[in-house]
Amino acid sequence: MLRRLIFAVAATATASVAALTAVPTAVAAAPVPLPLPLLERSDVGDRLTITTSHTGNPRADGTFELTCAPAGGTHPEAPAACDKLAQFAKEGKDPFTPIDERSICTMQYGGPATARITGIWRGRNVDATFQRGNGCEIGRWRSLEPVLPTARYQEPAGS
Incomplete structure (x- = not known):
């Protein structure tokens, strides 16, 4: 009887050790996809405040609210921006x-255009500033049009 009990305990211990050592191998063999937080969250509740100045278009300068799903707020191009x-x-x-x-x-x-965007996008806080002081910043601004207005800058006469 004692011999059976020792054999059962030994067999259980061996199986447990084998199972524990197999887990890391199984996990390492199959990569686990990481979640993409920007894709998992819906745009319900997105609410941004966009403040722009010196864009060269007086109607585009000011503070505008943008909500998405459904598109709305005071933003002049809300559907396209969303x-x-x-x-x-x-x-x-x-x-x-x-x-x-x-x-x-x-x-x-x-040009002297500047913008600040604050609020909530895809469930996270946003506080971003934009300007057009070099080629990278100009490209960053343009990539966000029509959320940001198209800036119309003209070199001053005599420059």
């Missing part, structure tokens, strides 16, 4: 990420 933000989410991109400090940008001036 479509643009949905496109970023579908591609898994964050349009509010600043330009990397290590980026090499062309030394061009796109």
Whole structure:
């Protein structure tokens, strides 16, 4: 009887050790996909405040509210702006990420336009600033049109 009990305990222990050592191998063999938070969240509840100035278009300067799902608020191009933000989410991109400090940008001036976007997008807080002081920032601004207005900058006469 004692011999059966020892054999049962030994067999159980061996099976447990085998199962525990097999788990890391099984996990390592099959990569687990990481969730993409921008894709998992819907745009319900998205609410952004967009403040722009010096765009070269007085009707585009000011503070506008943008809500999506359904598109609304005081933003002059709310449906197109929401479509643009949905496109970023579908591609898994964050349009509010600043330009990397290590980026090499062309030394061009796109005008004095500035913008700040605050609020909630895809369930997270947003507080982003935009300007047009170099080629990277101009490209970042343009990629977010029509959320941000098209800036109309003309070189001052005599420059």
